[in-house]
Amino acid sequence: MKVRRSNRLIDMTKYLLDRPHTLIPLTFFVDRYESAKSSISEDLGILKQTFKERGIGIVDTIPGAAGGTRFLPSIPATEAQAFVNDLKDALNDDSRYLAGGYIYMSDVLSYPDTLRTIGRIMATKYTDQKIDAVLTVATKGIPIAQSIASNLNVPFVVAQHDSKITDGSTISVNYVSGSNNNVKKMVLSKRSLRDNSRVLIVDDYLKGGGTVNGLATLAKEFNCEVAGISVLAEENYDRKEFADQQYVSLVKVDIAKHITVSDGNFLKTVFNQ
Numbered sequence: 001m002k003v004r005r006s007n008r009l010i011d012m013t014k015y016l017l018d019r020p021h022t023l024i025p026l027t028f029f030v031d032r033y034e035s036a037k038s039s040i041s042e043d044l045g046i047l048k049q050t051f052k053e054r055g056i057g058i059v060d061t062i063p064g065a066a067g068g069t070r071f072l073p074s075i076p077a078t079e080a081q082a083f084v085n086d087l088k089d090a091l092n093d094d095s096r097y098l099a100g101g102y103i104y105m106s107d108v109l110s111y112p113d114t115l116r117t118i119g120r121i122m123a124t125k126y127t128d129q130k131i132d133a134v135l136t137v138a139t140k141g142i143p144i145a146q147s148i149a150s151n152l153n154v155p156f157v158v159a160q161h162d163s164k165i166t167d168g169s170t171i172s173v174n175y176v177s178g179s180n181n182n183v184k185k186m187v188l189s190k191r192s193l194r195d196n197s198r199v200l201i202v203d204d205y206l207k208g209g210g211t212v213n214g215l216a217t218l219a220k221e222f223n224c225e226v227a228g229i230s231v232l233a234e235e236n237y238d239r240k241e242f243a244d245q246q247y248v249s250l251v252k253v254d255i256a257k258h259i260t261v262s263d264g265n266f267l268k269t270v271f272n273q
Contacts, residue, residue: 003033008043016047016059016071020123021153025068044069055079058127073151074124075117077271083117084250088261091233091251101255105204105233109143118250119147122202122230125248125270126152131227132197133157135215137186141204144232148202156202159218163187171221175214186214193219198227206234206249234264 003011012029029040048059055076061069087108096104108114122144134156136145142158149156163170167189177184193199201215216226228246236254249264 002035005039005043008033008035008040009046012043013047016069019153020057020071020073020151023062023068023070028068072127073120074127075120077267080121080124080271081267083121084263084267087251088263091253092259092261094259097255097259101207101235102205103233103253103255103259106140109140109204109232115143115147118144118232119149119151121250121266122148122248123151125230125246125266126200126228129227130198131200133193133199133224134202135159135193135199135219136202137161137211137215139204139211141202141232144204145202148200148230152200157188157192157199159186159188159215161185161187171218173214173217173221175210175217177208177210184210184214186218188218188222193222193224195223197222197224199224200227201229203229203231204233206231208235231264233261236260236262 008029011033016024026037026040029035029043030037033040044059044061048061051057051059051071055074057074058072059069060072061067090108091103091105098104131152131154133154134145134149134152136142136156137159138161145156145158160167161184163172167187169190170187171190172185172187174183174185176182199219201212201219203212203215206212212229212231216229219226228248231249233251233253234249236252248266248269250266251264252262254260254262
């Protein structure tokens with residue numbers, strides 16, 4: 001049964017949004033709506049222009065027999081800056097100080113819309129890069145990693161601190177916690193990552209760098225390449241050790257006498273702001 005254009009546009013929009021970074025042959029939409037390829041191409045042109053104007057993302061069309069179309073989530077610089085400004089306002093509060101030099105962020109990360117926006121912002125950096133998996137450790141970084149993975153449409157993998165019988169065979173590494181210099185263990189099932197994968201490491205808060213370094217070491221044990229490191233917040237000091245790994249953060253936190261939150265390097269790295 002042939003479908004009207006208005007209905008096609010609604011259905012195509014939902015289909016693309018639900019499957020980011022997935023190449024969909026034009027013939028799929030031709031068969032789905034019983035429409036001519038020229039009509040489908042016109043529909044995609046409308047979506048491409050609208051997505052661009054509204055800052056939703058990119059509708060990328062690939063020509064040729066093996067081509068098709070795909071949706072690449074992204075966010076405009078102005079919207080990303082506005083979100084970072086709101087995040088700074090929310091965190092810039094001395095009552096959030098926690099013993100040991102940490103900052104309380106759990107309430108901020110409890111809102112689905114906030115997590116969706118963080119994932120969309122972080123995924124923007126990797127729009128034109130190959131990412132095979134998102135890797136994090138069993139901390140508050142899990143929902144952030146899941147949101148980024150959802151926007152990139154790749155698996156997200158969580159390293160544990162102890163192995164379980166349900167993990168099967170595992171690989172573990174020891175790492176030094178950068179915040180207190182304690183030696184800790186990180187464990188991952190051998191089935192979690194494929195050899196030669198490009199892995200994006202994600203964490204919620206970077207204090208001493210020990211956890212991120214542990215995740216990078218674990219990725220190498222799986223013969224994987226660290227494609228980048230993305231964190232929500234970091235302590236305010238130079239990260240030269242991560243300079244060659246596309247390291248980005250949304251905000252920097254300075255906990256001296258008072259909590260002071262400023263822009264991380266993400267906006268400058270991605271949008272040159």
